[in-house]
Amino acid sequence: MVSKTYGAAVIGVDAHVVTIEVSVGQGLKFFMSGLPDNAVKQSEHRVNSAIQAAGYRPPRTKVIVNLAPADMRKEGCSYDLAIALAMLHASGEVKSLQLERFMIMGELSLDGTVLPIKGVLPIAIEARKRKFDVLILPKGNIREAGIVSDLNVIGVENIREAVDYLTGKISLSPVSVNTREIFNDELDDYEVDFNDVQGQENIKRSLEIAAAGGHNVIMIGPPGAGKTMLAKRLPTILPPLSLREALETTKIHSVAGKLGAQASLIACRPFRSPHHTTSDVALVGGGGFPQPGEISLAHNGVLFLDELPEFRRSVLEVMRQPMEERRVTISRARISIDYPANFMLIASMNPCPCGFYNHPEKDCVCGPGNVQKYLNRVSGPLLDRIDMHVEVTPVSFDEMTSGRKTESSTEIRSRVIAARNIQEARYEELDGVYANAMMPTASIKEYCEINQAGRALLKTAMDRLGLSARAYDRILKVSRTIADLAGSESIDIGHLAEAIQFRSLDREGWAG
Template sequence: MLGITHSAALMGVDAHPVQVEVNTGEAGELKFVLVGLPDSAVKESQDRVFSALANSGYRAPATRTTINLAPGDLKKEGPAYDLPIAIAILASMKKCEDAELDDFLISGELSLSGKTRPVKGALAMAMLAKRQGKRGLVVPAESSDEAALVEGVSIYPVASLDEAVRFFNGEKIIAPVRAEQSSYTQRPPERRQLDFSEVKGQQAVRRAVEIAVSGGHNLLMLGSPGSGKSMIAKRIPSIMPEPQLEEFLEILSIQSAAGSTLRQGNRCFQRPFRSPHHTISDVGLLGGGTIPGPGEISLAHNGVLFLDELPEFKRSTLEVLRQPLEDGSVTISRSAGKITLPSSMMLVAAMNPCPCGYTGDSSRECRCSAPQIQRYRSRISGPLLDRIDIHIEAPALSIKELQNAKPGESSATVRERCTSAREVQAARFHDEKEPSMRCNARMSHKSIREYCTIDKEQGQLLEQAMEQLSLSARAYDRILKVARTIADLAGTPEIETAHLLEAIQYRSLDRNTFY
């Protein structure tokens, strides 16, 4: 007899439909045959499923059994097919009513006892169920939290195989999880966070960080060891505006596809902050693998990617950032297929001015020669430096300055200004056709011409700066974007000369002054 259930396979951050077909009662020796490009974890489902059936009070088929995961040209990985395979086996043996199975997507790992375990990508599966017009998604209870955020589809949590069978047989009523019940919409208790009030001095750096966050601009901090670069970077999440629901769903879908939501606690409407070590590989940063998945730049989508000690990263690793920084997405091609991953993140980088770190430090002597400094800085290519909107130097503070410096503004105060600036930008780009254009840093060339207009005198000023600093056409656009953000922070509809001058000074590490 034939039993059919519907499940899903993850490719990148998207779910693709998979039909699970089970045929039992075939003539021949007792054998379990699994086809449809399964990986090792899927092949091992035989032992998990048969043990779960036995411990749930069901008898496994005593005849040749063939299981097909269709389509056959799509690679399947992971243990998420355990539950749909078990339900399909029971449906083929008339132990589970198959009248309503076509209305549901099913996914879940099974333990040997028959209990369910969470799976990756439940949010993407819920989106797929909605697109297909399914009545609902049946997943383990631990995975229902994130899936419940998708409107228009019912999420049914099951704790065991037996509970799922009784649900489909109409013997047990399971209430679907509502979005307001999800832990992802519950505000966590207030806990002490890193705060900008703890940063003493460094007013110029604080100002640059505020501008960067307000417009989503990439930022590079250059300074000697101990000047506070990493300290400031780690406090950036405390001034980031809260993501909108659409942004948060994008963040959560990537985290879910990577399996991060299975290990992390409550992260209600928080933006990601990723800080990989400088030994990370190209694939770890960009994404990929046998079956392509998200890397650090995608996991930082709608948030911050912090690269400390920037020149210590491999040159090839840094160069893979160029396309994502420009396009806000990255396309990965592998033998298993081609996927496009979102990567609209804010890059924050920190580095020393030289190998020893003390070039320009008034209190310590630099022991590096000019060629050593040049080789060190040349690890950051010109094209990559072009894509960083704001460059700022972080001078070392003396002991006296540290002792006498007054506490700065709190993160809450700075976040209010950043949020107001983002709201202005959201209203500005509300009618744009590109949904990813949510902040000034993502403006297209057409939008720059429309929203970053300057008068003739300002144009001459910018032209002079471009010639003196030997800046590229890309830097020209980025100066205008930063100037637009400064104007938004100031609450002025037009870019003024002071805004333009401040934006120009943030390119001081470019080209001939940097190398």
């Protein structure tokens, strides 16, 4: 007898329906076809043990399991439950199972417990798209799938409960999740705030400009100056996620298996901070069966690279194209996958190996040429994609202990949102552009027009400070953001002057 049900395979950030067919007939052995990986092939042992633990008899004859389409690779343990239920039906052990109206996913333990899986959100989206009556999942995944509207999601704890539900012996209620309520409740659920920071007003101003225009930033300063502390607070002043952005972000984290059992919707902008020993695959994504990397997990949020020169050169260089295109393409012999990677890059670094070059109080002990050699670990093409270079100096004792009330993240964010609204209106006709950092080169002349005095200032800055030609567009984009924060339609000479100071590493002789 042949029994059929449905599951899904997650490829990239999208799911594709998989038909699970089981035939039980005369003969011996267990056969599986449909391009399964080793984890899927080993389901034979998990399924037989789970069926027996639930009080049923696994078939002792020939069993053929086919996962269609046969040319799509299947991986992981998430097909266990569907295979087990189809085997019980095909062998006649359990009758009257209405499997063809359901999508069923779940990993089985040897005692029959149904364990959580990853990639549930794209699976639920595909189930709704294909109009399945019910999606049956492990109980640990139902809140994640429940954010998809117009879909009945049923959670089961073990294979016995799944069989009883499908045969009508018990009734299980679909999970109910109020997506908008969760989204609104967790929208500003940050543990840090800018009002915790004493001093560093110039750095706060720099990060406000970066947040307002979506600009990438590198902070250069000695150890203990507060670079990491300030970077961690950047997401708190970015505009809140829209519901669409929240779903996009949750989808990526679901595929990567980064959501907890009680998680449903990511409502705060992600902040990812990989260690400098990370590999290029871990950063941009990939592997034998491609998975999203840190730059995709930071989608719609912040990627923080602490101690930038300590990262391997090859790791940093692979980021150059994703930073420009805001997506990363992973290509393999059989498949090519696109992952979104629209993130703000915040990097930090010491100015030299000892960390005290240009320190106001401590002397640098690095030998001649060591400072420049250290800075050269970060390539020019990568620095070309970083709009703002911010020099961070230590906070004095008096500033740290002043107890002066400082601006909260909410106050700063209100100005950032106002500037972003101006930019969204400006670029409404440009597809995929909503911040000044995304402005295409062809639009700079139209939106970043400067007067004669501004051109003279910019020419003088480039000549006297030795600024590179690549700094020109970056300065104009940042000055456009500064003007937006000030509510000015035109770029004034003051806006340009402030933007010029954010090109420290382009200055000839900066490292001595």
